[in-house]
Amino acid sequence: MKAILLLGAPGAGKGTVAARLVATTPYRHVSTGDMLREAVKAGTPIGLEARAYMERGDLVPDAVILRMVRERIEREGPAGAYMFDGFPRTRAQADGLDDLLAGFGAKLNGVFVLVVPREVLISRIAGRRVCRTCGAVFHVVNLPTKVDGVCDRCGGVTYQRPDDTEATVANRLEVYERQTRELVDLYRARGILFEVDAAGSPDATRDRIAQVLAAWA
Numbered sequence: 001m002k003a004i005l006l007l008g009a010p011g012a013g014k015g016t017v018a019a020r021l022v023a024t025t026p027y028r029h030v031s032t033g034d035m036l037r038e039a040v041k042a043g044t045p046i047g048l049e050a051r052a053y054m055e056r057g058d059l060v061p062d063a064v065i066l067r068m069v070r071e072r073i074e075r076e077g078p079a080g081a082y083m084f085d086g087f088p089r090t091r092a093q094a095d096g097l098d099d100l101l102a103g104f105g106a107k108l109n110g111v112f113v114l115v116v117p118r119e120v121l122i123s124r125i126a127g128r129r130v131c132r133t134c135g136a137v138f139h140v141v142n143l144p145t146k147v148d149g150v151c152d153r154c155g156g157v158t159y160q161r162p163d164d165t166e167a168t169v170a171n172r173l174e175v176y177e178r179q180t181r182e183l184v185d186l187y188r189a190r191g192i193l194f195e196v197d198a199a200g201s202p203d204a205t206r207d208r209i210a211q212v213l214a215a216w217a
């Protein structure tokens with residue numbers, strides 16, 4: 001089993017780049033944000049518990065996240081390669097992920113931190129639109145859908161995430177600085193951190209990461 005992480009502030013482009021990488025590499029995409037949004041939509045116990053945290057832009061409790069990720073890996077099996085997006089977000093989650101991987105005889109192979117200036121993060125989040133059906137991510141200026149409000153990929157309806165509004169975004173950026181940023185230092189100290197300039201196009205960022213992945217193969 002191989003495992004890599006995409007790390008970075010909200011709006012850094014983790015989900016957008018992950019979608020491009022899974023199309024051209026053997027990695028499967030595990031986004032805890034996507035899983036939680038699906039759980040909220042389906043009204044599962046996890047969704048009911050997570051909803052209020054997400055609406056405020058706060059982190060969902062570590063135990064909930066770790067159980068959700070464990071169940072996903074158990075369901076899909078330890079074979080193959082995993083790309084985690086938006087997870088881990090705290091030191092406790094990082095430790096939990098190490099334990100989880102160790103249980104499968106695996107370890108983290110690499111961590112890619114997407115580096116983007118704050119003003120770019122804010123404009124990306126403000127213009128982000130997401131497909132309600134397939135989760136594809138667009139942007140009203142940088143990556144518009146061909147038909148306004150209609151997903152290019154599946155024809156579903158696009159919407160603005162309720163936590164992408166101005167009031168919540170400030171908190172999400174602060175939560176990143178306070179709770180997640182320290183993971184960059186943790187992985188740098190382990191020698192598995194790759195800093196990636198992600199201020200440009202999604203394809204340019206995808207290419208930078210794909211180059212590193214190809215060198216390992």
Ligand code: AMP
Nearest residue numbers: 032033053054058059060065086087089
């Ligand atoms: P994202 O789509 O990654 O921006 O996540 C959206 C929201 O889901 C976050 O603001 C958190 O409320 C919650 N969330 C997603 N992933 C995690 C995680 N690993 N730990 C805690 N909360 C999370």
